[in-house]
Amino acid sequence: MPGWSVHVDRTRCLGCGVCAAYAPGSFTQDDEGLAVLRDPPADPVEQIRTAVDSCPTGALSLAITDIAAIEREG
Numbered sequence: 851m852p853g854w855s856v857h858v859d860r861t862r863c864l865g866c867g868v869c870a871a872y873a874p875g876s877f878t879q880d881d882e883g884l885a886v887l888r889d890p891p892a893d894p895v896e897q898i899r900t901a902v903d904s905c906p907t908g909a910l911s912l913a914i915t916d917i918a919a920i921e922r923e924g
C-alpha cells in the first residue's frame with residue numbers, strides 16, 4: 851500500500867488534461883477526454899498532489915491513509 855489513494859469524480863471532469871500532464875503515470879484520458887486513473891497509479895505522491903491541486907474543477911481528491919508509508923517511499 852502506498853499510504854494514499856486518489857479518486858477521480860468523472861462527473862466533475864472537464865477533460866482539460868492537466869492531471870495527465872502533471873502525473874502521466876497515474877492519470878490518462880478516455881476517448882471522451884475524461885480523466886481515468888491508471889491502476890496502479892505510478893507517480894510520487896507529491897506529483898499526485900500537484901495534479902489534484904491543479905484540477906480546475908476539483909474533480910480529484912487525495913486521501914492520505916498512512917503518512918509513515920509515504921515517508922518510507924521517500
Ligand code: SF4
Nearest residue numbers: 863864866867869905
Ligand atoms: S485536471 Fe480535472 S478536469 Fe482536467 S482532466 Fe484531470 S480530472 Fe478532468
